[in-house]
Amino acid sequence: MIDETHHALLKAAAESHDQLITRPAGLNARAAKALLAKLRKTALAVEVVVTEDEPHWHSDERGPIGLRLAPTGRESLGLDAGPDKAGTKSRSGTKQALIIAMLQRDEGATVADLMAATSWLAHSTRAALTGLRKRGMTLTKGCDAEGRTVYRLTDDATTEAR
Structure with a gap:
């Protein structure tokens, strides 16, 4: 191959x-x-x-x-695949784990949803999303019924790059 x-x-x-x-x-x-x-x-x-x-x-x-x-x-290469298939392993109970769980839901999450869940400001929430991207996770953007931007965490192997 x-x-x-x-x-x-x-x-x-x-x-x-x-x-x-x-x-x-x-x-x-x-x-x-x-x-x-x-x-x-x-x-x-x-x-x-x-x-x-x-x-x-x-x-x-x-x-x-x-x-x-x-x-x-x-x-x-004969190496392990990493923490898990999407590279989303995180310590449970942390705000980062909460963000990952929210982004993995079918409905995804808006920045406002993430801000409410973590008590972070918008710039900190966006920085967390950037950090997930830098770790190799694939985030997709879409719109919900109200036209708000919704982010979803998807499997790298099955999703086109952002």
């Missing part, structure tokens, strides 16, 4: 603290696009929004887009 080059990229990502796959130096845009597509198609990696100083493969309206090693990619 994966060749030596792919294996080496995945292994290097597994050994890094951020689990980001670094685009090989000298790889032209066409080859990079093909490699990116293969890693995503095989669910070995997921696209994530990264900062300018982090390894990235391309940019779009969201900003620089990197590739993060998915649980499937870790398993292909």
Whole structure:
């Protein structure tokens, strides 16, 4: 399924603290696009929004887009998949665990819902959402019946990148 080059990229990502796959130096845009597509198609990696100083493969309206090693990619290397399938393991009883539980509900949660549950201000609540994204979790945005923005935590392996 994966060749030596792919294996080496995945292994290097597994050994890094951020689990980001670094685009090989000298790889032209066409080859990079093909490699990116293969890693995503095989669910070995997921696209994530990264900062300018982090390894990235391309940019779009969201900003620089990197590739993060998915649980499937870790398993292909013979490593454990991580805390759990969506990478959402957290100490029970914490505000972070509460936020994760609210985001995993079918109806998701609005920023106002999260603020009410945690007693945090809007900027702290949004920072917590950013922190979840940086941990490799995939958050999707949608609208509820009243037109409010609703966030949901979804499984990396089955959801398109934000």
